[in-house]
Amino acid sequence: MELNCIRHEHGLESTAWYALRTRSRHEKVVRSRLERRRILTLLPTALTHRQWNDRLAPVEMPLFPGYCFARFSLRDRFTVMNIPGVVQVVGGSAPEPVAEQDIEAITTLLRYREDLDRHTYLTEGMRVRVKHGPLRGVVGIFLPQRPACRLVVGIQLIHQAVSVHLNRADVEAIPSVS
Numbered sequence: 595m596e597l598n599c600i601r602h603e604h605g606l607e608s609t610a611w612y613a614l615r616t617r618s619r620h621e622k623v624v625r626s627r628l629e630r631r632r633i634l635t636l637l638p639t640a641l642t643h644r645q646w647n648d649r650l651a652p653v654e655m656p657l658f659p660g661y662c663f664a665r666f667s668l669r670d671r672f673t674v675m676n677i678p679g680v681v682q683v684v685g686g687s688a689p690e691p692v693a694e695q696d697i698e699a700i701t702t703l704l705r706y707r708e709d710l711d712r713h714t715y716l717t718e719g720m721r722v723r724v725k726h727g728p729l730r731g732v733v734g735i736f737l738p739q740r741p742a743c744r745l746v747v748g749i750q751l752i753h754q755a756v757s758v759h760l761n762r763a764d765v766e767a768i769p770s771v772s
Contacts, residue, residue, distance in 0.1 A: 610691035620679035634665035
């Protein structure tokens with residue numbers, strides 16, 4: 595976990611957390627450059643093991659590849675945007691702050707859990723594909739149910755559907771085509 599509490603020269607009162615999209619594999623570089631400018635950063639990471647030809651080695655990897663979080667004032671947005679490796683401050687037509695409770699939840703997880711894994715963000719009604727097992731490749735609609743989920747597969751022409759219980763880890767979101 596990397597939460598670097600560096601006080602910004604303007605104080606924390608008028609600041610908010612923002613998600614910064616970074617160049618591919620530049621998350622740690624962006625974090626370092628932000629820190630040099632005394633901006634608070636959060637780069638959630640987890641220890642994974644990577645296989646090279648001759649060995650298995652532990653590697654600290656970002657939990658959200660391509661993103662770093664920073665706390666700053668909107669008046670400092672252009673300073674942040676001019677940091678090499680930063681692609682964009684995430685938001686619609688304007689930067690949107692990340693909810694404080696989301697940042698607190700991530701930092702709490704990082705503090706108390708060592709077995710964190712990245713997981714696809716799934717919402718009810720999202721189209722998903724089964725990744726593992728005998729149903730591999732089946733496409734349907736995601737319905738969350740504790741502790742698993744249901745995959746609903748429908749025949750639109752006849753307005754009929756069937757559902758099955760699955761483990762959440764066995765499904766992946768299908769990217770929407772814009």
